Amino acid sequence: MVAVVAAKPLIRVAALCGSLRKGSYNQGLLRSAIELSKEINGLHVESVDIATLPMLNTDLEVDGTYPSAVEAFRQKIKGADSILFASPEYNFSVTAPLKNAIDWASRPPNIWADKAAAIVSAGGGFGGGRSQYHLRQTGVFVDLHFINKPEFFLNAFQPPAKFDSDGNLIDASAKETLKEVLLSLQAYTLRLQGKN
Template sequence: MEATAMAAQRVLKVVGISGELDEASPNRGLVRAAVEICKNSIPGMEMENLDISSLPFLNTDLVVNGTVPPEVEAFRKKIAEADCYFFSSPEYNYSVTGLLKNVIDWGSYPTNVWGDKAAAIVSTGYDFGGGRSQYHLRQMGVRVDIHFINTPEFFLNVLEPPPKFDKKGNLIDKETKKRLREILLALQAFALRLDGNCK
C-alpha cells in the first residue's frame, strides 16, 4: 500500500525544525519547501514550520516548582502532539548547532516528549552537505527515543551547480524538491507503520 493511500486513513501532524535562525539560510529554506510539498502534493501530511527563536538555553534555574517557562511549555506541547518530526540540520564544526542541541534538550527535560516517534533529517553545507551533523543528531535520537528513517538520505552541497536557493533562501531547484518529496514520503510511510496503520 502506497504512503499516499495509507494517509487517507489519517492526517499526520509533522513538526519541521531548522537548526538555523536566519531567514535566508538554506536549512530554513528546506523546511519551508517541505511545508509546501506536504500541502500541495502529499495527502495525509500537514507540516508546521516550528518557530524556536524564543526558546532560552536550557537552564534549570528557569524551572520553578517543576514548571518550565511558557515558551518552553508551548514548544514541548507542539512536540508532544506531533506524529513525527522533520529536522533540517546545518553542520557547524562537524556537529549540530547549539540551537538544535538546545531543542533536543528542552524536549527531554524535565520529561521526554520526543519518545517513540518517527523523524527524518535533511542537511545542507559544503563538501559532504552537512552529513556529519546528521550522524550526531541520530546519536541524540537514540537517547530520546526518536526513530529516524534510514533511507533515502539527503545531503545537499549548496556549492554544486545549478543554484539550489534564491537570495531569500527559498528552494528553487526542481531536482532537490523531488528528492525532498521522496524523504517526506518515506517519513510518512514509516510514521504510519510505527503507529500500526500500515499492515
C-alpha cells in the same frame, strides 16, 4: 461505479530548523517541505520556531513547570506525530540552537520518545552530513526513530544554484528527493503507530 479512495490518517509533522539565520538554506528546505506536503494525502508539515527558547538551565524549571516559551515549544512537539529536522552543520556537529531545543524537549517527561523523524541538510562540503550523524546519535538516547532512507544532503554552494536569492529551494531533483523523504517519513510514522 465510482471508486472511493480512503483518506490516510493525518500525520502532523513538526519541522525544526537548526539555523536561526533569516536567509538560511535549511529554512528554505523546510519551506519547500511545507509546500510539498500539500501534495501528499494525509500529511501536514508545520514549522516550529526554536529562536525564542532560552538556553537550557534547570534553574528555570520551577515546581515542574517550564518557562512559557519552552512550554509552548514542548506542547507543539508533544502534539506532533513525527519530526522533520533541517540540520546545518557547525564544527562537524549540530547547531547550538537545535541541540538546545532537543535538550528542552527531553526534560521529564521526554516528549521525543517513540516519534518517527527525518533529517535534511543543506550546506557546503558534505551538505551537513556530519551534523546528521550526531543528530542520529542524540536521537538514540531520546528515543526518536529516524528513517534510514532516503538520505538528504545538499551541497548548497556547488553550481548550478540550488536556491534563489531569497533562500528558496529551486533545484527540481532536490525537491523530488525532499518529497521522497516526506513520503518515507509518513509511511514510517504510520507503521510505528500500527496504522498500515
